[in-house]
Amino acid sequence: MINHLIRQNRETQALLGGFAGQTLSLHAAGMQIRGTFNAEGFLEYTPDAADTEIRFLPGAVEKVLQGQTPGVGDVSISGDTGLGTALLPLIGGLRYHANDDLSRLLGDAAAGSIAVRTEKAARTVKQIGLSILEQLSDFAKEPEAPVADRHALSAWAREIDALRDDTARFEARLAKLEAQSKG
Numbered sequence: 001m002i003n004h005l006i007r008q009n010r011e012t013q014a015l016l017g018g019f020a021g022q023t024l025s026l027h028a029a030g031m032q033i034r035g036t037f038n039a040e041g042f043l044e045y046t047p048d049a050a051d052t053e054i055r056f057l058p059g060a061v062e063k064v065l066q067g068q069t070p071g072v073g074d075v076s077i078s079g080d081t082g083l084g085t086a087l088l089p090l091i092g093g094l095r096y097h098a099n100d101d102l103s104r105l106l107g108d109a110a111a112g113s114i115a116v117r118t119e120k121a122a123r124t125v126k127q128i129g130l131s132i133l134e135q136l137s138d139f140a141k142e143p144e145a146p147v148a149d150r151h152a153l154s155a156w157a158r159e160i161d162a163l164r165d166d167t168a169r170f171e172a173r174l175a176k177l178e179a180q181s182k183g
Contacts (some may be wrong), residue, residue, distance in 0.1 A: 001031050002026070003042045005094040013091050016041035022083060025050035026061075026091065052077060052084035055092060124167055 019037040023046055026033045034050055035043030043093045060074035070092075077084035 002035075002094075005041055006042055009094050009175065012093060013041035016087075019083070022052070023048055024087060024091075025053040025079075026056075027053070028056035029058075050079060052079040052081070052087065054088055056082050067120045118170075 006016060016037055017039050020039045021036060023036045034046065037044045039043050055076045057074050060070035063070045063074060083095065
């Protein structure tokens with residue numbers, strides 16, 4: 001899995017090749033990966049002790065999933081800290097490119113169409129969320145506005161989730177109808 005990410009990030013792969021012979025132990029989201037970098041920048045499994053260990057704490061994973069950058073306190077490095085410090089931005093900068101896999105599996109045209117629809121659905125959901133936040137803000141500024149309690153906010157969050165899911169189902173139906181009309 002990590003080598004798939006490395007393969008999708010060619011510039012990072014080339015830089016990781018410079019660490020050939022160095023062993024890394026990586027801990028993130030309950031997974032542990034240990035390997036020695038080869039000259040091509042890929043990790044090859046080894047049972048040997050790691051030269052450096054990078055551990056992404058749970059807060060780091062949550063921040064990444066929310067589109068935020070983890071802070072210094074979200075990562076720990078042990079062993080050869082110089083090596084870990086050099087590898088951290090490279091490993092942390094690996095990005096998954098779903099379009100590459102979709103193109104390989106479905107072809108460029110289908111992958112492009114899926115990507116466009118996905119981006120459109122994401123923008124729609126984001127706009128809906130921003131609109132709701134604006135309405136909440138305007139409502140809270142009213143002098144007679146009641147203070148929302150935890151239960152009211154939870155109910156609203158569930159409604160927003162349902163709206164997001166409905167939008168996703170609508171996009172899927174639209175894509176299915178589009179595919180049927182072409183076929």
